[in-house]
Amino acid sequence: MSAVQQETNVTAKSSTATAESRAAKLMKRRSRVRFYEIIVWIAAIAAYFLLPSKMLILTEIAILALFAVSLDLVLGFAGIVSLGHTAFFGLGAYVAGLLALHYVAEPVTGLIVAGAVSGILGLLTSFLILRGSDLTRLMTTLGIGLMMAEVANQMAWLTGGADGLSGFSPGAILGLFEFDLFGKTGYIYCLIVLFIGTMIMRRIAFSPFGISLKAIKANPMRAGMIAVPARKRVVTVYTIAAVFAGMAGALLTQTTSFVSPDVLAFHRSADVLLVLVIGGTGYLYGGIFGAVFFTLIKDWLSVITPQYWMFYIGMLLVILVLIGRDRLARWVEYLPERFSKKEDGK
Amino acid sequence: MSDIVLETRNLKRRFGAFLATNDVSLKVERGARHALIGPNGAGKTTLINLLTGVLPPSEGQVFLEGEDITSLASFRRVKRGLTRTFQINQLFNDFTPLETVALAIAEREGVGHNLWKSMAGYDRIVDEAAALLARFGLASVMGERTVILPYGKQRLLEIALAFASKPRVLLLDEPAAGVPEDERHEVLSIVSDLPADVTVLLIEHDMDLVFSFANRISVLVAGALFTEGTVAEIAADPRVKAVYLGENA
Amino acid sequence: MLTILFDGVAYGMLLFILACGLTVTLGLMNFINLAHGAFAMAGGYVTVIMMNRYGISFYWCLPAAFIVSALIGLVLERTLYQWLYQAPHLDQVLFSIGLVFMAIAATDYFMGGQQQLINLPPELSGRMDVFGVGVGRYRLFTIIVCAVLAVVLQLILSKTRFGSRLRAAVDDRRVAMGLGINVPVVFALTFAFGSGLAGLGGAMGAEILGLDPNFPLKFMIYFLIVVSVGGTSTVSGPFLAALLLGIADVAGKYYVPAIGPFVIYALMIVMLIVRPNGLFSRGSR
Numbered sequence: 116m117s118a119v120q121q122e123t124n125v126t127a128k129s130s131t132a133t134a135e136s137r138a139a140k141l142m143k144r145r146s147r148v149r150f151y152e153i154i155v156w157i158a159a160i161a162a163y164f165l166l167p168s169k170m171l172i173l174t175e176i177a178i179l180a181l182f183a184v185s186l187d188l189v190l191g192f193a194g195i196v197s198l199g200h201t202a203f204f205g206l207g208a209y210v211a212g213l214l215a216l217h218y219v220a221e222p223v224t225g226l227i228v229a230g231a232v233s234g235i236l237g238l239l240t241s242f243l244i245l246r247g248s249d250l251t252r253l254m255t256t257l258g259i260g261l262m263m264a265e266v267a268n269q270m271a272w273l274t275g276g277a278d279g280l281s282g283f284s285p286g287a288i289l290g291l292f293e294f295d296l297f298g299k300t301g302y303i304y305c306l307i308v309l310f311i312g313t314m315i316m317r318r319i320a321f322s323p324f325g326i327s328l329k330a331i332k333a334n335p336m337r338a339g340m341i342a343v344p345a346r347k348r349v350v351t352v353y354t355i356a357a358v359f360a361g362m363a364g365a366l367l368t369q370t371t372s373f374v375s376p377d378v379l380a381f382h383r384s385a386d387v388l389l390v391l392v393i394g395g396t397g398y399l400y401g402g403i404f405g406a407v408f409f410t411l412i413k414d415w416l417s418v419i420t421p422q423y424w425m426f427y428i429g430m431l432l433v434i435l436v437l438i439g440r441d442r443l444a445r446w447v448e449y450l451p452e453r454f455s456k457k458e459d460g461k
Numbered sequence: 462m463s464d465i466v467l468e469t470r471n472l473k474r475r476f477g478a479f480l481a482t483n484d485v486s487l488k489v490e491r492g493a494r495h496a497l498i499g500p501n502g503a504g505k506t507t508l509i510n511l512l513t514g515v516l517p518p519s520e521g522q523v524f525l526e527g528e529d530i531t532s533l534a535s536f537r538r539v540k541r542g543l544t545r546t547f548q549i550n551q552l553f554n555d556f557t558p559l560e561t562v563a564l565a566i567a568e569r570e571g572v573g574h575n576l577w578k579s580m581a582g583y584d585r586i587v588d589e590a591a592a593l594l595a596r597f598g599l600a601s602v603m604g605e606r607t608v609i610l611p612y613g614k615q616r617l618l619e620i621a622l623a624f625a626s627k628p629r630v631l632l633l634d635e636p637a638a639g640v641p642e643d644e645r646h647e648v649l650s651i652v653s654d655l656p657a658d659v660t661v662l663l664i665e666h667d668m669d670l671v672f673s674f675a676n677r678i679s680v681l682v683a684g685a686l687f688t689e690g691t692v693a694e695i696a697a698d699p700r701v702k703a704v705y706l707g708e709n710a
Numbered sequence: 711m712l713t714i715l716f717d718g719v720a721y722g723m724l725l726f727i728l729a730c731g732l733t734v735t736l737g738l739m740n741f742i743n744l745a746h747g748a749f750a751m752a753g754g755y756v757t758v759i760m761m762n763r764y765g766i767s768f769y770w771c772l773p774a775a776f777i778v779s780a781l782i783g784l785v786l787e788r789t790l791y792q793w794l795y796q797a798p799h800l801d802q803v804l805f806s807i808g809l810v811f812m813a814i815a816a817t818d819y820f821m822g823g824q825q826q827l828i829n830l831p832p833e834l835s836g837r838m839d840v841f842g843v844g845v846g847r848y849r850l851f852t853i854i855v856c857a858v859l860a861v862v863l864q865l866i867l868s869k870t871r872f873g874s875r876l877r878a879a880v881d882d883r884r885v886a887m888g889l890g891i892n893v894p895v896v897f898a899l900t901f902a903f904g905s906g907l908a909g910l911g912g913a914m915g916a917e918i919l920g921l922d923p924n925f926p927l928k929f930m931i932y933f934l935i936v937v938s939v940g941g942t943s944t945v946s947g948p949f950l951a952a953l954l955l956g957i958a959d960v961a962g963k964y965y966v967p968a969i970g971p972f973v974i975y976a977l978m979i980v981m982l983i984v985r986p987n988g989l990f991s992r993g994s995r
Contacts, residue, residue, distance in 0.1 A: 130595055130600065131591070131592050131595050133600075134591040134592065134594065134595040134600040134603070135587070135588045135591040135592065137591065137600070137603070137604075138559050138587050138588070138590060138591035138594075138603060139581070139584065139587050139588070139591075141557070141559055141603065141604045142559065142563070142580060142581035142587050143581045145560070145580075145581065146579050146580070146581055190800070196799055196800050196803060198803070243979060243982075243983055246982075246983060247982060249742070249799040250736070250742060250799070250938065251938065251982045253742065253799075253803065254934050254935075254938050254978065254982055255979055255982050255983075257931060257934070258931070258975045258978050258979045258982075259975075259979065261931055261971070261975050262972055262975040262976065262979075265969075265971050265972045265975065266972065269968050269969065269972070318576075318577060318579070319576045319577075321579045321580060321581070322575055322576045322577060322578055322579060322580060323563075323564065323567040323568075323572055323573045323574075323575050323576075323578075323580050323583070324573065324574055324575055324576035325576065326556075326560060326563075326564050326567075326580055327564060327567075327568065327573050329553070329555075329556070330553050330556070330561075330564055333553040333554060333555060333556065334551055334552065334553055334554075336515060336535075336551055337547070337551040337552065337553065337622075338536075339514075339515075339534065339535035339536045339539070340513065340515075340535055340536075340539060340544060340545060340547075340551070340623075341539065341544075341564065341565035341568055341569075341622060341625070341626055342536045342539035342540050342544075342565070342568040342569060342573070342626060343536055343564075343568055343573060344534075344536050344537075344573075345536070347574070348574070351574075351576070355576075381927060382811075382927075385807045385811075388803070388804060388807075389804065389807075392800075392804055422815075422818065422819075423815045423816075423818065423819050424815075425811045425812075425814060425815040426811065426812050426814075426815030426816060426819070427815075428808075428811055429807070429808040429809065429810065429811025429812035429813075429814075429815065430808065430812055431808070432804050432805065432807060432808025432811065433790070433805055433808035433809060433812070435804065435808075436794065436797070436801045436804050436805040436808070437790065437793065437794075437805070
């Protein structure tokens with residue numbers, strides 16, 4: 116081996132080594148905690164102390180946020196436009212209600228069972244969305260949502276029909292924490308579930324699995340050509356999303372002690388899409404930001420115009436699309452990426 | 462009896478009334494540097510699409526190492542060692558080259574389904590991705606979004622991505638198209654450096670490249686296999702010249 | 711039994727007229743327009759206002775419903791829809807849901823949330839006996855009008871210059887532009903025409919389907935079923951799909967009222983799985 120060759124080998128080796136260490140840094144940077152994430156959770160806890168009279172609306176936000184974050188897995192990651200995500204939310208709500216009414220009043224048990232049952236429905240129905248275009252998926256998800264609503268309506272002996280389920284009250288959480296009249300326990304309970312759920316989904320987002328989902332969304336043909344088994348991944352993520360949507364539904368039941376057929380109504384599927392789109396898709400926290408914004412706006416509108424707030428929600432949707440939701444949702448990128456000194460991979 | 466790695470039997474593909482692939486029976490030997498040439502519209506890319514499962518054939522079969530893979534999905538073919546590059550870049554626009562290649566390696570290693578461990582935790586995969594990107598001159602841009610890279614870099618990523626799957630049979634659809642002149646030889650030398658038992662099927666218009674790289678050539682005309690032979694045979698075949706000149710004139 | 715079949719056919723015919731505009735926007739222009747029902751509702755309310763407030767004859771209301779809905783369609787297409795033809799499907803879905811919400815709330819505001827009733831002209835109300843089968847006069851009228859419309863539609867699409875231009879514009883926008891076809895105008899006219907038909911359907915359907923502000927949401931799924939089951943490559947596909955859906959729905963509500971809608975949705979999902987391109991589509995595309 117000549118000296119020159121040896122030298123080039125050495126430089127090649129060292130450049131590979133720099134590339135490797137840079138790559139490791141870049142990869143770690145991808146998944147590190149962002150500034151806004153910490154703000155979100157601090158704000159959520161601060162709200163508990165600062166807004167003691169607003170527990171109900173805070174609870175509502177937390178539940179909607181969990182529901183929207185779960186939809187983000189399906190829409191923002193796997194790229195599936197679903198018009199029937201509320202099927203899982205509603206099923207979870209009914210399961211939790213029935214469980215509390217007839218069997219166990221302890222909420223965490225109800226939460227887990229509701230998540231599991233919704234997950235099973237998600238698993239079963241996921242096979243229906245594997246084929247076809249956006250349109251067929253839209254129709255299928257819509258159809259499933261409507262079917263669930265119809266089932267709940269017709270099986271009145273079980274679900275209470277149009278009157279819904281009531282007459283139960285949730286027990287103490289884990290047998291320790293009783294729900295109080297002001298909804299303080301309820302809020303903390305929902306917030307903890309939202310936090311754990313978001314952390315789990317966040318972990319999924321940065322795993323090879325999460326990256327492969329985005330690959331399927333970005334370019335299914337290429338994803339297949341690097342050996343991503345798209346169908347299997349979609350089935351898995353749809354099931355996971357259904358579990359969390361079901362849990363969100365269970366939270367609603369447990370904090371309101373009531374299940375109405377409204378949990379399966381079409382407008383809920385549309386609302387949650389709107390929530391996610393306001394906050395931005397594909398990074399999970401969009402669901403949380405969107406839920407805050409949507410709930411506040413809806414609350415404000417329903418004070419001003421109790422009967423016709425739907426009009427303004429519709430207008431919001433139209434404007435959002437015409438302005439370009441990408442542009443609107445990108446505001447989060449302008450937030451500082453890290454609260455400590457920025458270290459670049461370079 | 463030679464060792465046939467990739468074979469098609471009476472492969473046909475129709476688009477409406479148009480026969481894009483007409484009864485192609487092709488055999489590719491293990492370790493071959495096999496070139497597929499033919500005038501524009503001869504159905505070369507369609508044939509690659511049929512081989513890799515991007516399109517289903519109307520009739521006929523595809524065999525990989527003696528097994529019928531005609532009805533297998535693309536990702537299963539990749540798992541069996543058959544992969545390709547696309548003539549027109551097929552990349553993930555919002556991914557960085559690092560993420561793109563790391564994902565391909567993760568899928569190859571069978572950890573793509575892991576939803577609990579962060580990709581950053583797979584040191585070996587990240588290192589391998591970095592090394593591969595460095596080899597293709599992409600180290601400096603590995604953290605940029607793919608969509609903002611210059612075309613030449615995207616082209617290199619396209620090829621690097623196929624390498625990440627460590628294929629045993631690699632189908633290259635005009636790999637050098639759009640690669641800057643000075644990097645072209647880089648690309649082909651990387652391809653030439655592949656282990657001898659890796660089979661390469663190359664579609665290319667640049668005849669100099671084909672003649673310097675390939676050891677066997679098939680000529681496709683109007684969807685059908687026109688002729689096949691060694692480089693010397695094809696170079697000397699007046700009919701092949703006629704086909705090309707007829708098209709170029 | 712035959713009466714049910716007859717009612718089903720009338721219902722199906724109505725669905726066809728209501729949905730066939732959507733076949734074009736959704737199937738050919740590839741725009742997921744969930745607000746299609748809003749145009750139908752507009753036609754319905756035009757009829758209600760004209761008849762009940764001004765006492766104008768039902769027969770005049772039908773063309774008026776067509777024209778008003780078509781105009782609304784034209785204006786919205788020019789101002790809003792046309793920007794979204796190339797947008798992602800998600801944007802189209804959100805946009806059209808937004809329109810639906812606005813339409814529902816606005817209708818509620820101006821007209822109230824109650825069911826609207828119209829008084830049909832005497833010669834159209836009641837039943838008559840045809841070979842021992844009880845036949846609603848109005849349903850017979852509906853069938854005749856819709857059948858004529860279907861035939862006319864088929865002729866327009868296959869025989870006229872406009873039809874061939876539309877098909878060219880839809881097949882390949884760029885090539886059509888190159889051929890000197892004014893694609894935006896063709897699209898706008900088609901959209902307006904489809905909206906107008908929906909309006910006409912809404913006017914005629916006020917009696918059979920009912921009319922209240924929730925109309926666009928209630929029937930959205932039916933329109934989508936007609937399009938997705940019927941496919942979009944022909945006029946006859948959606949037509950047959952609409953007939954089947956109409957008969958199945960009427961029969962389902964009559965024989966198994968408890969699970970009728972359930973059966974419809976289930977059938978639709980099965981259909982979508984088995985034939986994603988529609989039951990009557992020609993080959994795969």
